[in-house]
Amino acid sequence: MNARIAAAARPLAALVLAAAIISLVLIALGASPVAVAADLWQGAFGNWLATTDTLVKATPLVFTGLAIAIAFQGSLWNIGADGQLIIGAMAAGALGTALGGWPHPLAIIAMLTAGAAGGASWGGLAGWLRARREVNEVISTIMLNFVAAQVLSWAVHGPLMEPSHALPQSVVIAPSAQLAFYFEPSRLNLGMTVALLFAVVCHLGLFHSAAGFELRALGRNRRASAFFGIPIRRLTVLAMALSGALAGLGGAVQVSAITHRLFETMSPGWGYEAIAVALVARLNPLAIVPAAIVFGALDNGSQAMQRADAVSPVLVNVIQGMVIMILIAFDAMATTGMRTALFGLAGDARPSADAVAGAGDA
C-alpha cells in the first residue's frame, strides 16, 4: 500500500520540483517567480471567465492525453498526436461546411466521426508501418506531424480556402455543426463532456476488456505476449488507430466548438504537451482529466503571464519538459534506490518493464 501512495504522490512532487527549478530560470531571466506564479494563477482561475477558459483549454489535452495514454500503455511511442489531431480537424472542418441542412445532433455526430476517422487513419498508418515494416513509430509519427502540417497548409491555401481568398483559412462550418456555448460569454461547451465520456470509456476498455488486457500485456512484456499468442501486429495497428482517433476527436471538437473553421495552425503543440499530461496521470485515463486541467491552467495562465511579466508563454514547454524528466527520474529512483541510481553502484535493480518489453526494437 505504501508503494502505491508513494507512486501517486510522485507526480505532485515532480510538479513542485519543476516549479522550484523554473523559479531559478525565471530569476536568470530577470523575472520574479512570485509575480509569475501569481499572474499564472490569476490568468487561470482569477475569475469565472478565466476558469471556464481553463476548462476549454484543457479539453484538447484530455483527448490527446487519452491518445498518448492508450498508446503508451502498449509501449507504442506515439509522438504524433499533433498530426493526428490536425488530420481529424481537417476532416471535420471539411465535412462541417456541407452539413447545412442536418439536424444538430446528427451533424455533431458526423463531425466527431469524421474527426475520429481522420485521426485513426493517420495513427493507423504509423501503426501499420511499425507492424508490417518495422518502422520505428517515434520517427514515423513525428514525420507525419510535419507532413500533416503541410497538408493543412495546402488545404487552407488551396481547396478548402474561403472564397474571398483574403486569409489562409477555410469556410466556416455550418451552424448545425457547431457546438454552442452554454453560458455566454464563457466558452464552455459540450466538448468537455464528450472528453469526460471518452475518458471513462477508455478506462473501462483498458482495464476491463480483454483487448485492453492484451494491450497492457504487450506494453509490459513483448516476449511473453508473443509466447501466449497475443496478436501483436494486429494489436499494434488497432491501438495506434484508436490513439489517432482520440486525437482526431480532439481536433474535431476544437473545430466544432472553438475555431469553427480551419487555420494554418490548429495545434499549439498539444500532441507533445499531452505526453506530460499522460505521464503525470500515470497513463490512467481517469486521471488524465485532472492532469489536463492542470496543464490547461498553465496554458491559460501563460497568456496573462506574457502580458504582465514579458515572459514568453513558451515557458510552459519548459515546464512540460521538466515535469516529464523529473517524473521519470523519480520513478527510476524509486525502483532502484536514490543513491544507487545516481552513482551506478551495485543495487537491487529488478527488471523494469521496459527491459523485458524488448524495448530494443523501439
Next chain:
Amino acid sequence: MLEAFLASTIAMATPILLAALGELIVERSGVLNIGIEGAMLAGAFFGLTATWFSGSLALGLLASCAAAVAFNALLAVLVVNLAVNQVVAGTAIDILALGLTGVFYRRFFGLTGSAFTITPMRTIALGPLARIPLIGTALFDQSALVYLAFALVPSIAFVISHTRYGLELRAAGERPEAADALGLGVYRLRWQALMIAGVLSGLAGAFLTLTYTNTFIEGISAGRGYVALSVVIVGRWNAWGVAAASLLFGAAMALQFGLQAVGTAVPYQFFLALPYVLTIVVLAFMGGQADAPSALGSPYLRS
C-alpha cells in the same frame, strides 16, 4: 542550375550528417537518443547568441557545442545512470529545448528579433579545386563545417571498426552486462558517446544559424534531428551509409528551393513535406532493425 542544386544538397546534408554521425556513435553504444533535435536547437540558438553578444564566431561555435553537450549531459544522467525510458527522456529534452530557446529568445530579442543577425561564417574555397566546372563550387567552396563533417566520415568509420575503443563501444551496445563483467565500463562509454554526440549536434546547430542562415527563428531545426535518426537506420549503422543517406535527404531538402524556383503547378507545401515523406518511405523499405546494435534502446542498470 545543377551547381546550385549540388551546393545546396551538400549544405543541407551537412547538419544532418553531423548530427547523424554523433547519433551513430551513441547508438553503437546502445543508447537511442531522441533528443538530438533539442540539442541541435540549443546549439543553434546559444551559438548565435554568443556570437551576437561577443562578436566572435569562434566563441559562438564553442557556445553551440557547450549548450548541446549540456542537454546531452542531462539526457545521459537520465538514460545511463537512471536507466529511464529512452524515448520519453529524449522527447522531454526536445520539448525542454524548444521551450528554453523560445523563452530566452523572446526575452532578449522580443517577438520579431529583427536585430538578431550576425555576419555568418564565410565559405572557404579550396584553391584550384574550387574552379572545377560544375562541381567545383559545390564541393570545394563551402564552409569549414562542411569539410569537417565529410572528413569525419572515414575517421569515425575507422575508429568504430578498427580501434579498440570502437570495439569496446560496440560491445557496450551489444551486451552491456557482458561488457561490464569484462570491466569495460558501460556507463563511461555511453557517457563519452553522448558527449561526443553533443559536440557534433552543437556544430550541426551552429551550422544552421552561423552559416546557412544568419539568424534564429523558433524551431529552426525543423525536424532535422529526427531525420538524423532515420539516417542512422537507413545507413545501417555505419558511417559510410550515414553519409550516403544524409546526402539523399539533403538532396530532398535542396529540391524545395530548386523546384520552387522553376515554378511548377505543384504547391510549395509538397516540397516542404518531401523530406519527411521521403524519410517514411525510405524507412518503410529499409527500416528493418535487424542490423541494429542488440541492446539499442534497452535501459541498462548496472547491478
Next chain:
Amino acid sequence: MLEAAAITRRFARTLALDRVDFCARPGEIHALIGENGAGKSTLINIFAGRLKADAGVVSLDGEPLAAGSAHLALKAGIVAVYQSPMLFERLSWEENLALGGFGAGVSRNDLAAAAQCAQPLAARLGFDLPPPGTPVERCSIGERVRLEILRALSFDPRVLILDEPTGVLAPAELGAFLELLRRLRGEGRIVILVTHKLAEAMAVADRVTVLRRGRVAAERLAANTDEAELARLMIGEITVPASTSAAPLAALGDRATPALTVEQVTLDCDGRRALDRLDFTLSMGEIVGLAGVDGNGQRELVELLAGRRAPTSGRVRVRAHGGAITVIPQDRDLDGLILDMPLWENLMLARPLRDRFTRRGWLQRSGAVAFCGELLERFRIRSAGAASTAASLSGGNRQRLAVARALAGAPQVLVAHDVCRGLDLRAMADVHRMLREFAAAGGAVLLISSDLDELLALSTRLLVICRGRVLALPADDCGSERIGLLAERIGLLMSGAAS
C-alpha cells in the same frame, strides 16, 4: 590465496548471504556447492566484483579487493565464467577474444594478433578455433563455452571461477573439461567450481564448501567426505518427500491412446535445419522425457508445439477437442510471466483461462481474482495474494504458478521445457508431483530437459534429441535395473556420438 571474511549481502527482504567465510588456496580446485538459491552465484559475483557485499571483506593474498568493480577484480587476477553466456554474439570470435586479455593495451584493434595469441591456448584445450571472422552467434553451444573459457584464460587469472559450467556440456565432453581443470590447478591457479552436481564436484575437487540458505554449512576436504554426506549438508534437516524414486520405465501397454502425434516434422529456420524428420507419439497418461543438451532443437520444437512456428514439412496432430497443447516456457521470467502485473492477470495470459473469464469481450475480474485465489491455495503458492505482482514471488513460487496456470487450462498435452531449472528441492518436488498427478489423470506430458536425474525419475519413456533429430532408445535398454548404463547410453546419444 583468496579469502573472504563475514560476507553479508541482502536483496530487498531476502538475506542472500549471511556472514560467509571462505578460503581457497593456490593449486587447489575448490568446489562451492549448494542447492539452487543457496547463495552460490551471489558469492562469486561478489568475488568477481559484479556485486558489492553489504558487509565483509574479500582479499587476495592479503590485499583487500576493491568492492563492486569488475574491472579491478580483473586487474587483480580474478576471472569468472558465468552460467549464462557472456559472449557478444554479433561480434566475431576474434573480437570477443580481443576484448579479453589478448588485446589489452593495444589501441589498434588487431584481430589477427589476438587470434594468434589464442592458438597455443586453444591447442592445450584440445580445441579447434572456428574459421576466421565467424560471428559467435553462428558457433555451437559447445564452441561458445570453450571460447568463453579461452577468453577467461587470456587474462592469465590467478583465480578462475566457473559457475555451473557443465550444464551445456554433453556428458562425453565432461571428462575433457575436468582434465582441463586439473591442468589449471597444476599451474598453481585457484579454481573455484560452482555446481549443484555432487558427482562432478567429488570427481575433481580438493576442498568443498557447502552453502545452505546463505550460510556456510560446512567445509570439507574432498578426501574426507562423500556424496551422501554432502547431500545431507546441502539439504539440511528438512525432509523432502521422496520424489526421486526410479520411475517405471515399462511401456504403458494397453492405455496407449495417442494424445499428440508428430509426423515427419522438419523445420528449417535461420538458414539451417533445426528439426529433422521428427516422428514420435505421446499417449494419454504418459510422461515422455526428451533428453538433450540445450541448443539441439528443443527451443524450435517448443515454439512449433506452441503454435508460434509452422513446420516446413510434416505435421502435428492433437487428439480431441480444440487440439490444446499447453507449453510451459523455459525462461519463465521473460516468456512466461509479466513481472509487473498482478498474479491474477498473469493467469489470464493463458488463452483457455482468458476465454473462460471473458464474456463478450469484457473480463470477469471478480471471477478471475477469486479463481486465482483458489489456485494459489490449491497449489500452495506462497504469495501476498492474487493482487500482488509476479515480481514479488520467489523463483520457486513463480514456477509453481506457471505450472498451475498450465494445468488449470485443462490441456490434453503439456509441454514442459526445463521446468525445474533453478528451483530448490522442495519446489522441484512440488512440480514433479503436479506433473505426475496430471499424467495419472490422463494427461500427456512432454518433458524436455537436460537434467538426466529428473528425466529418469519422472519419465515413463525416454527420447533423446540431438542436432534436431529425435532418437528412441532400443527396447532392451529400458529395464530399470540398468539405469546406470542407460544414463551412459543417453549421455552418448546427447553428445552426438554414434547411436
